[in-house]
Amino acid sequence: MIKRLPPLNSLRVFESAARHLSFTRAAEELYVTQAAVSHQIKTLEEFLGLKLFKRRNRSLLLTKEGQNYFSDMKDIFSAIQEATDKLLERSEKGALTISLPPSFAIQWLVPRLADFNRQQPDIDVRIKAVDKDEGSLFDDVDVAIYYGKGHWPGLRADKLYQEFLIPLCSPLLLHGEKPLIELSDLAGHTLLHDTSRQEWKQFVKENDISGVNVNHGPIFSHSTMVLQAAAHGQGVALGNNVLAQPELASGRLVAPFDKVLMTDNAFYVVCHEKQADTGRIATFRDWMIARAKQEQEEMLDE
Known part of the structure; x- marks a missing residue:
């Protein structure tokens, strides 16, 4: 008994x-x-x-x-x-499965993983690229990177980067037969679109640019594709400020104008609320948040 x-x-x-x-x-x-x-x-x-x-x-x-x-x-x-x-x-040790958009994985996380691995050699990171988050974490996912407005009920979401979009092109296109000097010069170039044409439409409207046909130009399903097309001189892209950093740093892409398009979206690191502050999940979250903060502060100092 x-x-x-x-x-x-x-x-x-x-x-x-x-x-x-x-x-x-x-x-x-x-x-x-x-x-x-x-x-x-x-x-x-x-x-x-x-x-x-x-x-x-x-x-x-x-x-x-x-x-x-x-x-x-x-x-x-x-x-x-x-x-x-x-x-x-x-x-705090073992495998950690991270779900995130392919473009963020390629452009941001993968190049920085060596730093995390040096700091946490006992944690094996598993990357799971997904095209769209479901607003909830499945059992096989410990941490996710979500893109949106930060409202996912039942989940802890910490903002990494607020999004703004920048017109970007190849240096060859910038100084080519039709140089990009004024915003009106966009009328002579192909616009490259990420998922839809809505962002270019908004940019053209906010800056009151005439003569630009936003209803033409290729549409790509991933941001990385748009950036690569722009780097190869195929047109002008509206690049995400975070995802475009590798190409901007290497000089493969340049920003011909000082105009940006602010959006309501951001990248967030997301996990279950009860798991946010313990074990390897907390270790990875803390690393991502600290790394994003450090890089943004360094950009402001430049």
């Missing part, structure tokens, strides 16, 4: 109160009221049929039974803490 255990929450309160010999300090440690501490101690004493504390001249003392009980409880709580620490240590 299984014996009934004492209320576990009351045990936790008792351990804290006995360690501090103070209901007030126990309440502060556990983020509850002093009345709640008193209630839990009373519940435990009623369950045991014994008094565990006695008051003397504004001080709190353990009874003999309370002292013996606390001595045993200390070892039990220490064992629980040790077991928890071991579990968390193991959870």
